[in-house]
Amino acid sequence: xxxxxxxxxxxxxxxxxxxITVTTSQALYALSTLAAGMIFISAFFFILxxxxxxxxxxxxxxxxxxxxxxFGMMFFDTTxxxxxxxxxxxxxxxxxxxxxxxxxxxxxxxxxSTNMQAFYPMVEGAGxxxxxxxVLFTKYLIPFEVAAIMLLVAMVAGIVLAGKKMDLSLTLxxxxxxxxxxxxxNKKVLS
Amino acid sequence: MExxxxxxxxxxxxxxCIGLIGVMRRKNLLLLxxxxxxxxxxxxxxxxxxxxxxxxxxGQMFAFFVIAIAASELAVGLGLLIVWHKRHGTxxxxxxxxxxx
Amino acid sequence: xxxxxxxxxxxxxxSSLFAALFTATPKKQFVGIIASLLIFTAFVSSAIxxxxxxxxxxxxxxxxxxxxxxxxxxxPFGFVVDQVSVTMMMVVTLVSTIVHIYSIGYMDHDSGFNRxxxxxxxxxxxxxxxxxxxxxxxxxxxxxxxxxxxWLLIGFWFHKESATWxxxxxxxxxxxxxxxxxxxxxxIYWNTGTLQYDGAFAAFANLDHATLTWIGIFLFIxxxxxxxxxxxxxxxxxxxxGPTPVSALIHAATMVTAGVYLVVRSHELYALIPNVxxxxxxxxxxxxxxxxxxxxxxxxxxxxxxxxxxxxxGYMFAAxxxxxxxxxLFHLMAHAFFKALLFxxxxxxxxxxxxxxxxxxxxxxxxxxxxxxIMMTLASVALAGIFPLAGFFSxxxxxxxxxxxxxxxxxxxLLFTAGLTAFYSFRIIALIFHGEDRHTALGHHPxxxxxFMLVAMxxxxxxxxxxxxxxxMPYFEMVTELLPATEYHIHSHTTYWIMTIGTQVFVLxxxxxxYKKYMCRSVKVPDGTSKMENSFAYKLLINQYYIPYxxxxxxxxxxxxxxxxxxxxxxxxxxxxSVDGIANIFYNTGKNTRHMQSGNLSTMLKxxxxxxxxxxxxxxxxxxxxxxxxxxxxxxxxxxx
Numbered sequence: 067x068x069x070x071x072x073x074x075x076x077x078x079x080x081x082x083x084x085x086i087t088v089t090t091s092q093a094l095y096a097l098s099t100l101a102a103g104m105i106f107i108s109a110f111f112f113i114l115x116x117x118x119x120x121x122x123x124x125x126x127x128x129x130x131x132x133x134x135x136x137f138g139m140m141f142f143d144t145t146x147x148x149x150x151x152x153x154x155x156x157x158x159x160x161x162x163x164x165x166x167x168x169x170x171x172x173x174x175x176x177x178x179s180t181n182m183q184a185f186y187p188m189v190e191g192a193g194x195x196x197x198x199x200x201v202l203f204t205k206y207l208i209p210f211e212v213a214a215i216m217l218l219v220a221m222v223a224g225i226v227l228a229g230k231k232m233d234l235s236l237t238l239x240x241x242x243x244x245x246x247x248x249x250x251x252n253k254k255v256l257s
Numbered sequence: 258m259e260x261x262x263x264x265x266x267x268x269x270x271x272x273x274c275i276g277l278i279g280v281m282r283r284k285n286l287l288l289l290x291x292x293x294x295x296x297x298x299x300x301x302x303x304x305x306x307x308x309x310x311x312x313x314x315x316g317q318m319f320a321f322f323v324i325a326i327a328a329s330e331l332a333v334g335l336g337l338l339i340v341w342h343k344r345h346g347t348x349x350x351x352x353x354x355x356x357x358x
Numbered sequence: 359x360x361x362x363x364x365x366x367x368x369x370x371x372x373s374s375l376f377a378a379l380f381t382a383t384p385k386k387q388f389v390g391i392i393a394s395l396l397i398f399t400a401f402v403s404s405a406i407x408x409x410x411x412x413x414x415x416x417x418x419x420x421x422x423x424x425x426x427x428x429x430x431x432x433x434p435f436g437f438v439v440d441q442v443s444v445t446m447m448m449v450v451t452l453v454s455t456i457v458h459i460y461s462i463g464y465m466d467h468d469s470g471f472n473r474x475x476x477x478x479x480x481x482x483x484x485x486x487x488x489x490x491x492x493x494x495x496x497x498x499x500x501x502x503x504x505x506x507x508x509w510l511l512i513g514f515w516f517h518k519e520s521a522t523w524x525x526x527x528x529x530x531x532x533x534x535x536x537x538x539x540x541x542x543x544x545x546i547y548w549n550t551g552t553l554q555y556d557g558a559f560a561a562f563a564n565l566d567h568a569t570l571t572w573i574g575i576f577l578f579i580x581x582x583x584x585x586x587x588x589x590x591x592x593x594x595x596x597x598x599x600g601p602t603p604v605s606a607l608i609h610a611a612t613m614v615t616a617g618v619y620l621v622v623r624s625h626e627l628y629a630l631i632p633n634v635x636x637x638x639x640x641x642x643x644x645x646x647x648x649x650x651x652x653x654x655x656x657x658x659x660x661x662x663x664x665x666x667x668x669x670x671x672g673y674m675f676a677a678x679x680x681x682x683x684x685x686x687l688f689h690l691m692a693h694a695f696f697k698a699l700l701f702x703x704x705x706x707x708x709x710x711x712x713x714x715x716x717x718x719x720x721x722x723x724x725x726x727x728x729x730x731x732i733m734m735t736l737a738s739v740a741l742a743g744i745f746p747l748a749g750f751f752s753x754x755x756x757x758x759x760x761x762x763x764x765x766x767x768x769x770x771x772l773l774f775t776a777g778l779t780a781f782y783s784f785r786i787i788a789l790i791f792h793g794e795d796r797h798t799a800l801g802h803h804p805x806x807x808x809x810f811m812l813v814a815m816x817x818x819x820x821x822x823x824x825x826x827x828x829x830x831m832p833y834f835e836m837v838t839e840l841l842p843a844t845e846y847h848i849h850s851h852t853t854y855w856i857m858t859i860g861t862q863v864f865v866l867x868x869x870x871x872x873y874k875k876y877m878c879r880s881v882k883v884p885d886g887t888s889k890m891e892n893s894f895a896y897k898l899l900i901n902q903y904y905i906p907y908x909x910x911x912x913x914x915x916x917x918x919x920x921x922x923x924x925x926x927x928x929x930x931x932x933x934x935x936s937v938d939g940i941a942n943i944f945y946n947t948g949k950n951t952r953h954m955q956s957g958n959l960s961t962m963l964k965x966x967x968x969x970x971x972x973x974x975x976x977x978x979x980x981x982x983x984x985x986x987x988x989x990x991x992x993x994x995x996x997x998x999x
Contacts (some may be wrong), residue, residue: 073260077268084272084295088279093287100291107298110265114309116317123301126324131294131331135287138335142287142342155282161967162277166270168974170303172981187312201314202321209318213325220329227336281964354957 072113080106093139101132118195265306272299286341286348290334297327359410359418363439366403366447367486369396370454374479377472385471387462393475394458397482401451408444412836417441419492430551438492438555441840445687445833446489446619449694452817453611454482459814460702461603463807464709474514474601481507485612489619494543494553497620501539501584504613505532511608512600524596531593535583542576545569559626567631574627574634577620585617585671588645592906594668595652598660602705605660610667610701611694618674618690625683625841632681639679639760643768643775646672648903650778654785655899657884658715659704662786666741667697669775673756676768682759683841688833689752696740696748696822702815703734707790710804711797717789718883719800724791726804729812731791733819738787740822742780742865751826754861761857762847776861777868784872793877 083103087096104127111120192200202210276299279292301320308316342348373396377389407418422435439447458478465471484507488500506529513525547553549569550561562570581587586594597609608614621628621638628635646669653665670693678686710727711720724731740747743754753776760769797804806812834843847854890896901907954965983990 070260073264077264080268081271081275084275084279087291087295088275088283088288093285096288096291100294103295104298107302110268110302111305114265114305116305116309116320119305119317119320122321122324126328127294127298131328134331134335135290138338139287141339142348158278158281158964159274161964161971162274162281165277165967165971165974166274166299168971168978169273170266170270172974172977187314197314198317198321201318206318209322213322217325217329220332224332224336227333228339277967281960281967284960350959353959 069113072109076106076109076113079103080110097132097135097139100135101128104128104132116194118198262306262310266303269299269303269306272302275299284350286338286350289350290331290338293330294327297323359407359416359439360420362403362406362410363418363420363437363490366400366407366451367437367483367490369400369403370479370482370486372396374476374483377476377479380472381476383472385469389472390458390462390465390475393479394455394462397451397458397479398455400482400486401448401455404444404447404451407439408448411439411441411444412832415839425495431547433493433495433553436492436496436554437490439490441837442619442622442687443489445691445837447486449615449691450482450485450489450612452821453607453694453698454478454485456698456814456818457603457607457702460606460705460811461601463811463814464603464705465601466808468601470514474511477507477510477514478604478607481511481608481613485616488616492555494546494555494558497623498536498539498543501536501580501616504608504616505529505536505584508532508597508608508613511604512597514600514604518599521599524593524599528593528597531590532583535580535590538576538578538583539580542573542580545573545576549573555623559624562627562630570627570631571634574624574631577624577627578634578638581617581620582641583617584620585614585675586668587617587641587671587675588648589905591645591649591668592902592909595661595664595902598658598664602660602701602708605664606698606701606705609664610697614667614671615674615690615694618671618678618686621675621678622683622687622841625678625681628678629681629842635679635681636765637679639676639765639768642672642675642677642679643760643771644672645669646676646775647771647778648672650775650782652899652902653782654778655896657718657900659707659717659786659790660701660715662717662782663697663700663704666700666779666783667693669779670697670741672775673753673772676772677756677759680759680763680765680768681842682756682844684834684837684843685752685755685759687837687841688830689756691829691833692740692748692752692822692825695818695825696737699733699737699815699818699822700741702811702818703730703737706730706807706811707734707804709807711802714797714800714802716883717786718796718881719802720790720797721793721881722791722795723797723804727791727806729806731787733812733815735787735791736819737822738783741783742869743776743861744865745862746823746827748822748825750862751830754858757857757861773861773864777864780865780868781872784869785876788873788876789881792873793881794879796881796883 080103083099083106086099087103090096090099105124108120108123108127111117111123273296276292276296279295280289283289283292301323304316304320304323306316308314308320338348341353345352373393376396377393380386380389410416410418418439420437422437425433425435427433458475461474461478465474468474481504484500484503486500488497488504491497491500509525509529512528513522515521516525543553546558549565550558552558552561583590594609594614598605600609628638649665649668649672653662653669656662656665670689674686674689674693677683677689706727707720707723707730708715710723710730714720736747740749743749757769757772757776760766760772884891898904954961956962
């Protein structure tokens with residue numbers, strides 16, 4: 067009973083939050099509701115017994131992702147309204163509904179036909195974090211390491227992209243402009 | 258009333274649907290990123306639910322990797338966004354037409 | 359011995375490929391020399407094989423590799439050197455070697471020198487496959503190969519309209535006949551289940567007469583095309599458009615005798631169906647006289663020799679049809695020698711006269727071209743069948759065969775043809791080399807050919823002289839290991855002598871008549887005014903019995919009409935329309951969907967989702983179909999599908 071109440075409550079909250087995220091015209095509202103939605107999603111993970119996943123969800127999304135978005139927004143003129151003119155709304159809604167239903171149908175089809183078997187069954191008597199750790203560092207060790215490298219690469223890419231002078235493209239400049247940049251650089255070194 | 262797998266899958270569907278709507282109607286590139294985060298989270302819910310109801314940890318593993326991918330996508334995406342904004346002073350999708358055929 | 363078999367077979371191929379490397383470059387003397395050496399190697403290998411067979415009587419049979427094997431069909435790249443094929447190999451390689459060497463001189467000033475040797479060697483290779491194959495499929499490959507090379511070589515001077523026309527005519531006529539041959543081969547496979555000579559001939563004994571007759575007829579149709587028998591004979595005279603060495607090698611000595619070879623090779627088949635054999639003999643006799651009459655009046659040296667070839671092929675078929683296979687093969691061999699010699703001599707004359715072919719415009723060339731004159735005269739003597747040259751032994755043998763077998767009509771026709779042969783041969787000899795000088799007035803200054811060309815021709819001359827009396831008995835003993843050893847002896851000695859001497863006298867009279875008529879001073883270049891030229895018989899003969907005209911008017915034109923109808927009604931309106939339609943579908947699809955690529959990311963995202971939906975629905979449909987395939991089958995079968 068408690069589970070049902072919690073599910074419906076959080077389902078309602080998540081859907082509402084995300085709905086506001088995609089419809090509001092205020093970037094700040096969108097950011098806030100997205101962060102709230104992420105936290106509510108983690109609630110499902112706790113209900114489902116995936117405690118570790120829920121914790122990661124809160125830390126990564128609400129902690130890291132949202133902070134990044136917030137910083138990112140500072141770069142942009144979010145007050146300036148981006149004009150959002152849309153064509154046929156029904157097409158958008160219809161297409162997304164069909165796609166979503168199909169994805170679920172396809173993913174659930176093997177489950178419903180009971181063809182699926184648990185590869186890595188949950189170990190009795192161990193906590194969720196312990197179980198996750200056991201599987202992650204045995205069966206999924208290589209993907210885990212690869213994911214780590216990927217995150218590192220992404221970090222470097224983010225730093226480089228957002229760094230200085232990345233808005234300048236040498237290929238799009240003519241010779242004088244490049245020379246001007248060079249001169250400026252030399253001036254700084256000399257002074 | 259017992260909450261079964263189907264409930265979660267329906268929830269996942271609804272969230273995915275909302276995400277797709279966002280992807281299609283948003284013209285602000287930053288808000289488009291928000292919509293993609295919703296898509297990824299919708300799928301994560303489905304993974305976690307299946308994992309729970311079938312007693313298999315694979316679903317959770319996938320959810321972890323999805324989160325990792327989402328984080329790196331965000332880092333690179335935001336970097337590109339900043340470059341674009343610096344260069345063009347706008348993040349309106351309709352202005353990005355350099356791929357016109 | 360297998361080693362020599364492979365050398366004999368593949369040396370011409372190597373030669374062809376080597377010469378092919380230089381086709382795009384200007385003339386290189388060494389290409390001709392190396393090609394000739396390689397062909398000579400093949401000749402030496404063939405000679406070694408011949409001595410081996412003569413010495414041991416052992417047949418060399420190899421299987422290079424499996425060619426095709428599907429179900430019951432097994433066709434290897436099998437090659438056999440037995441008494442029959444070694445004869446052909448000797449003839450082919452010997453004449454080829456001589457022609458190769460001769461061509462170095464003859465094609466001296468031609469820009470396609472290297473290309474010529476490539477084609478010529480390719481022809482030798484195809485011919486070797488034809489004669490050495492141990493099954494009908496390999497024979498057919500060689501058959502088509504020589505057809506192709508013949509096409510390439512007739513049309514060698516492809517910038518000349520008449521040459522390309524003649525090449526196409528030869529090729530198309532051969533295709534018609536090859537269809538018959540192919541049907542024959544199919545019938546053999548259908549009824550015996552094998553294409554190997556041994557297996558097929560062994561199985562023929564159990565087949566009913568009608569089937570065998572059909573097989574015999576269809577195979578002979580193929581032979582008719584290649585050997586230019588009536589009614590597929592017109593291409594041979596037109597094929598003289600090619601360079602003269604080609605005419606000597608392909609259209610006199612080797613390729614055109616492939617039909618005779620086929621009949622000889624299938625002698626076990628034709629022995630079972632004497633009716634078809636009689637038909638072949640009758641047709642051969644008919645062609646012999648038919649071609650000889652056309653040669654009487656023709657005013658083109660090469661064409662006269664071509665008709666003479668046709669006529670001699672008729673002799674060979676007459677012999678083969680009457681069951682005297684070894685006689686046919688013997689005449690084939692002897693004929694190859696003197697006819698190639700005659701052609702090469704004709705080539706010398708042609709060269710000397712700047713490609714002038716009308717003998718009426720020559721005359722008295724004997725003064726400047728002594729060597730050529732001697733060679734051509736002796737070749738003509740051999741062709742006419744005067745004792746003791748080669749033609750006497752082979753040709754008179756055919757007459758005896760006809761006589762002994764009591765086919766007196768064939769005998770009479772062939773005897774009469776022998777007289778005609780002597781007449782037309784010496785008609786051109788007299789016109790070219792004797793009589794009054796008619797060419798200086800036309801601005802020709804003849805000169806003798808290169809010395810080495812004459813030297814290259816001399817082996818042929820020697821063979822044309824001695825092949826008859828030295829080779830007849832050894833040859834008979836060798837080849838009858840394989841072919842039926844029927845001796846043809848006329849029982850009464852008196853009859854024999856009367857016949858032989860009678861024939862000789864008849865032929866000599868014909869020669870004498872030819873000299874008398876064409877050596878006199880009154881011979882002029884015909885201008886269409888003389889009484890003879892306006893006679894009906896002359897017109898009939900000079901127009902080749904109006905057969906080319908008939909073909910042109912009633913077959914070619916009708917076919918052209920049909921082709922035009924097909925082109926305009928079927929090709930343009932159905933084939934082109936559907937092809938264009940398919941192209942237009944893609945073009946219009948692209949044109950209409952170009953708007954999708956507006957470059958707007960938002961629109962693209964929408965299309966992306968739409969595409970995802972389409973793919974997902976496909977996945978769902980196929981998933982459902984796979985899940986319920988049993989039920990769907992039941993429903994469909996219930997609906998009667």
